[in-house]
Amino acid sequence: MDPVAILNLIAxxxxxxxxxxxxxxxxxxxxxVIWGLATxxxxxxxxxxxxxxxxxxxxxxxxxxxxxxxxxDE
Amino acid sequence: xxxxxxxLAVVLAVGxxxxxxxxxxxxxxxxxxxxxxxxxTPERMYEAESGATVVVSGLVGYRRTCLAKxxxxxxxxxxxxxxxxxxxxxxxxxxxxxxxxxKENDQINAVQVYNLIMDSxxxxxxxxxxxxxxxxxxxxx
Numbered sequence: 001m002d003p004v005a006i007l008n009l010i011a012x013x014x015x016x017x018x019x020x021x022x023x024x025x026x027x028x029x030x031x032x033v034i035w036g037l038a039t040x041x042x043x044x045x046x047x048x049x050x051x052x053x054x055x056x057x058x059x060x061x062x063x064x065x066x067x068x069x070x071x072x073d074e
Numbered sequence: 075x076x077x078x079x080x081x082l083a084v085v086l087a088v089g090x091x092x093x094x095x096x097x098x099x100x101x102x103x104x105x106x107x108x109x110x111x112x113x114x115t116p117e118r119m120y121e122a123e124s125g126a127t128v129v130v131s132g133l134v135g136y137r138r139t140c141l142a143k144x145x146x147x148x149x150x151x152x153x154x155x156x157x158x159x160x161x162x163x164x165x166x167x168x169x170x171x172x173x174x175x176x177k178e179n180d181q182i183n184a185v186q187v188y189n190l191i192m193d194s195x196x197x198x199x200x201x202x203x204x205x206x207x208x209x210x211x212x213x214x215x
Contacts, residue, residue, distance in 0.1 A: 046120040054123050055173065061130040062166040065137055066159055069152055 114184040119176050122188070126165065126195050133158065133198070136207045154205045161198040165191050 133155075140151035168191050175184035201207075 046117050051116060051120055054120055054127065055169075058123050058127045058130065058169070059166075061127060061134050062162055062169075065130060065133045065155075066163050066166055069155060070141065072149060072152060 109185065113181045114172070114176050114188045116176060119172065119188070122192065123169075126191075129195055129199055129202070130162065132202065132208050133162065136202075154201070154207065157205075158198050158201050158207075161194040161201070164194040165198075168194070 136151065137155055139146050140149075140155060168187050172184060172187040172191060175181075175187060
């Protein structure tokens, strides 16, 4: 593996985690997904529990991003 | 301290994962479309949903940063979010449909909906790249 690619991945992961932390939010869901993919991505079998957790995480993230933006008070 | 722990967690995840796993991560984030010859199994759907989660995590981070008070980034970020939302809303609506088809092993419909979702997420990814919205995967941009 190209060391530059590894450094890019680390940098981007840190960048997103830091962005979330800077605005006082919990970066755990994103970190868990990155961790899961790094340690067990492309699995041959998936348990129902893992499926349920993955679906719940994605649904929650989509719901947050898709919510209407609050009025801009500036 | 919190920042250091989070940064360390990402570095550890990558470090422990190694090169083979990095390729899996990049593969999961590619979000390619499929054909009826390549059915949407629960494992395949799990992999795609994990890849989509990484992409949407980046979007949520961007939205939170955009709405932070005091302002951290220019308010033009609101326009970027509104431009991406039609695609993510499409994915949000279609995901439950896909899960139902996969559960029932209705592959004809599952493949169609899967491809629709992948197209939506990939369109969102393209807009993210164009607007410098961070995606936490090296090969995802």
